[in-house]
Amino acid sequence: MSGNITTTVTAARLRRIVNRTALLALVWLVVTEADTHSLVPGVPIVIAGAALSLVLSPDSLMAVHPMGALRFVRFFAVQSVLGGVDVALRAIRPSMPLQPAIIRYPLRVTGRWPRVFLTNTISMLPGTLSSRLDDEAIEVHVLDCSRPVMRELADVECRVADLFGSNLPPLEEEGAA
Amino acid sequence: MSWQWVVDGVSYVLFAASGFFFLAGSVGLVRFPDVYTRLHALTKSDNLGLGLAVAGLSLQSGSWIVALKLLLTWMIVIVAGATACYLVANSARDSEIEPWTGEGR
Numbered sequence: 001m002s003g004n005i006t007t008t009v010t011a012a013r014l015r016r017i018v019n020r021t022a023l024l025a026l027v028w029l030v031v032t033e034a035d036t037h038s039l040v041p042g043v044p045i046v047i048a049g050a051a052l053s054l055v056l057s058p059d060s061l062m063a064v065h066p067m068g069a070l071r072f073v074r075f076f077a078v079q080s081v082l083g084g085v086d087v088a089l090r091a092i093r094p095s096m097p098l099q100p101a102i103i104r105y106p107l108r109v110t111g112r113w114p115r116v117f118l119t120n121t122i123s124m125l126p127g128t129l130s131s132r133l134d135d136e137a138i139e140v141h142v143l144d145c146s147r148p149v150m151r152e153l154a155d156v157e158c159r160v161a162d163l164f165g166s167n168l169p170p171l172e173e174e175g176a177a
Numbered sequence: 178m179s180w181q182w183v184v185d186g187v188s189y190v191l192f193a194a195s196g197f198f199f200l201a202g203s204v205g206l207v208r209f210p211d212v213y214t215r216l217h218a219l220t221k222s223d224n225l226g227l228g229l230a231v232a233g234l235s236l237q238s239g240s241w242i243v244a245l246k247l248l249l250t251w252m253i254v255i256v257a258g259a260t261a262c263y264l265v266a267n268s269a270r271d272s273e274i275e276p277w278t279g280e281g282r
Contacts, residue, residue: 027249030242030246030249031246031249033225033240033242033243033246034242039269040258046192056184065245077228080221080224080225080228081225083224083225084198084219084221084222084224084226085225086221087201087202087205087218087221087222088197088201088202088205088222088225089198089201090205091201091202091204091205091208091209091218091222092201092204096208096209098209098214098277098279099279100211100213100214100276100277100278100279101276101278102276114200120256120259120260121259123216123220123263124220124221124224124255124259125267126221127217129213129216129217129220129266130262130266131213131261131263131266131267131269131270132266132267132270133263139270140278141213141216141217141266143214143217168277176205
């Protein structure tokens with residue numbers, strides 16, 4: 001039994017090494033514009049980078065769901081535009097409409113990577129900015145507290161969960177249950 | 178008759194829009210009342226401004242690999258920007274810097 005577990009762990013680690021090496025090799029090819037001369041420094045650098053990443057972060061990195069990733073990219077692109085336009089208009093309008101508040105958003109998504117990813121995503125979306133991540137919640141600074149922020153955050157959380165290949169139940173209205 | 182003028186036209190519009198958002202972000206940095214609201218201005222408008230610049234430059238380059246490289250650069254800047262933003266906001270909270278709420282305006 002313990003032999004089986006050891007084999008599984010080794011296989012997972014091996015796959016991790018292969019994945020990270022492939023990813024870094026791809027990044028190297030893109031950065032050097034696939035110049036063949038750059039392979040001489042590139043191969044050892046990619047291997048060293050993969051080894052270093054395993055030392056620094058031995059746990060599995062983000063296991064991203066491909067279709068979820070596509071949906072997320074589309075969502076993120078649209079929200080980036082909305083977020084940028086929103087804050088730009090607030091900044092240049094003479095009346096400078098701001099109604100800031102700090103709220104706590106209780107987390108439903110589990111796992112370190114999805115939570116860190118969600119924290120960073122929130123900062124790029126219209127009118128929200130993560131200021132603290134703890135075990136139960138994300139503390140979010142909101143530019144305009146008259147917006148339905150909790151619902152927007154729940155939507156983002158569902159999309160991040162989708163990106164990582166899991167499903168979240170839709171958020172129940174507060175006080176409904 | 179070539180399509181070059183269309184490509185040029187679209188990319189100049191993208192560059193102009195990019196410049197507008199970088200400028201608006203800087204205006205926000207100066208005008209907004211506290212550290213948190215200023216972070217909003219910087220992270221979001223710089224993300225969009227750089228994205229538009231990347232789109233325009235990709236069109237101008239006419240090369241897939243260069244476009245990919247620009248896209249990769251943008252992604253790295255987004256991750257670095259969001260992380261730096263979190264660290265600043267988080268340390269401001271730890272230092273108990275109260276967010277501006279509009280009272281006494």
